[in-house]
Amino acid sequence: MTIPRQSALIALALLALVAVVHGQAVTFGFVMDDWPQIGDSRLRGHIPLADIFLKGVWGSSVDRLMSDNYRPLFSLWLEAIARLFGPSPAAYHAGAVLLHGANVLLLWRLAGRFASPIAAALGAALFAVHPALVQSVAWVSGATDLLMGLFVLLAVLAHLRWRDSGRKGWLAAIAVAYLAAVLSKEVALVLPALLFTLDRQRGVAFKASLNLAVLAVVPVLWAVLRANALPATGLESNMAFDLRGWTRLADAVAFSLQASVFPWPQFYHLTVEPAPLTSWLVVPALAVWALVAWFARRAMVPLVWFVLFLAPPMVLAFHSVHAWNFRFLYVPLMGAALLIALCRPAIIALAVLAGAVVSPLVAADWRDDGQFYAMVRRSDPASESGYAGMLMHYRRMGNVAGQEEVLAAAVKAVPNPRAHLAFMVDYGNFLTQRGRPRESAAIFQQVAAIPEGRRAGLLGLGVSLWAVGDLPAAMTAFDEAAELAPGDQRIADIRERLRRVMASKAIQ
Incomplete structure (x- = not known):
């Protein structure tokens, strides 16, 4: 079989896998944040382009919440779908599945630079079906991670082409992709560190890596745009870098590692509380990671990728809410997939099969508000958000009996005064x-x-x-x-x- 034909068959197989595992999302409705941003927003589909870049991500929603999120490309993505296809949830979900499929193909191409074609395909296949990524794919508002992942992959591939060809045009492509990634989700600000690590792995001279300094213009531009779009929120005052926060950080890292390997059971978010034993176990785990990254040259980029993109959301451990979400893992697990591609194909194939079975079961919790808030109530019976969301869902449905059941249960179960x-x-x-x-x-x-x-x-x-x-x-x-x-x-x-x-x- 010729290489082009083999590549075409692998690409089709990966897309088919994404369609089989995540295709049911096209039948899903809006969930939680989707309603104020899309479903209940009369502005969606009529928002001026300038407003998208001059306001925060919640600027044109029904609930103009205080937020420090500036993600104009995500807002542009929502607006484009609304104008092209109207307010139907199916169009948004189809777009999310297509984005995930594109990311799987790009990851496969990237993995092919580090591993054999079959191993690279299996690594991308595991990323395609990993249950920890369901939240980002099945939830419309999770498209921020999909968009960021798309542009991060494009930037890394452009970086490799730049190093191979030496053409300055590829450096410009890196800058454009980097800016797009940052405007999709601010976590992408760490991308230059990954590119620098990639240079170290490939033996690029340090002086040549200094050319990446031109990318510094992107964070500056992002900071200026964000400062212009968002008022001073005061959210930073909710951060406390105390001992309790450091303990929660260790627990959040430990849970991220656990969820990357065994992402079950799932929930919308986990409020991390300190657990000293877990905190101490993280120290040797990080030591092992550092040793592998230092001595195993092939594993350096995948391991650094995972840690770099996981680090920014982990800072929430110092926030008063200190919540952990599965969608934090979408881009970090791209690095894990590159690492997996270096393992034995038989092991990867078994993991792909397990993911293909579990992911559709996980996705069922994101079918609509009813399923979602039932999951929230199961995972955290004392949390008021599950009851408030389910109450809103029943009001939309006109389900009077459901409203009474939720209110009666909330009065008994919610401890927050x-x-x-x-x-x-x-x-x-x-x-x-x-x-x-x-x-x-x-x-x-x-x-x-x-x-x-x-x-x-x-x-x-x-x-x-x-x-x-x-x-x-x-x-x-x-x-x-x-x-x-x-x-x-x-x-x-x-x-x-x-x-x-x-x-x-x-x-x-």
Whole structure:
């Protein structure tokens, strides 16, 4: 078989594998962040091009959340699909699967520079079906990782062509791909370090590597654009580089290594808490990594690739939220795939088979909001986000019974005082709206007994008592609420309406 024909067959086989394992995503709906950015956004499909580069990633969404994310190419990707295909989720998911397929092919071409054609194909195949990557492929908002990965691979391939040919045009191509990667996701800022490592592996003179200094213009340009697009968020103040944070960092690294090898069970995010034993185990693991990277020249680039692109999100261990996500692994696992390509083909083939079986099962949790938030509730029953998201899903579906089930469960399960109070108020309002004021009155009495919720509890209690016909008790509740908030016009209007009703009944 000729080499071109063999290459064509391998490429078709890899694309077929991506289609079989991830093709079901085309039937999926929007999940979580997809709604404010796409599904519920009236602006999507009509956003001026300038706004895409002059605002943050949430700038044109329904929920204009405080965020320090500046990812205009991701926003451009969403806008282009909306204009070409409309608001259908299928188009966004098809685009994500195609992006993943393109990344698999590029990774295969890159792996072919380090390993045999069959081993390179198997390494790319493992990347294609790795269960840890499902979140990035099956979730529309996860396309940031797909886009960043695409341009990182293009930059690395352009770098190799530049070193092989010496043509300056390839250096310009590297700069363009680097800028595109950074504008897709800021994690790509570390790319020059990878290119420098690649030079070290190939024996390029240090002086020749200094030509990469021209890439410094990209972070500067990104910083200027980001500063212009985003106001000072104050999110940096939530970072604390204390001992607890360093311990969480070690745990996050350990979990990343575990998830790279055994990515099950899965969840949306993991709130990492310090575990001293795990932290100590990371130290020898990193020592082994450093020794292998130093002495095994062929493994240097894959290992550095994995660590470089994993490092930026690991900084979240010092953040007040300290959450870990599977999508953090998308680009790092490209490096792991290059390393795997150096292993025995039989071992890789078994891993590919396992991934092809497990990934579709994992993807089922991303089919729609219902499946997704059910997964969130399973993985973290005490987290308010699972209940809040499922409640929103049932409201969109018009599922009244589902709403009641979620609210009742949240009131029992959520320990966070502020979130628990909010769910109690929502539950009381829900019962009032469903014509069950006596039950809602019992809920609002509990709310009113909580100092932080006294005003909301009294207001809800007054409405419930009014609904059951106990007007004097309702007025008493409203009067107490008014004393707590003298300038609240809403309470004043309700009291006035109730006075008129009571006066009318007195006349009758």
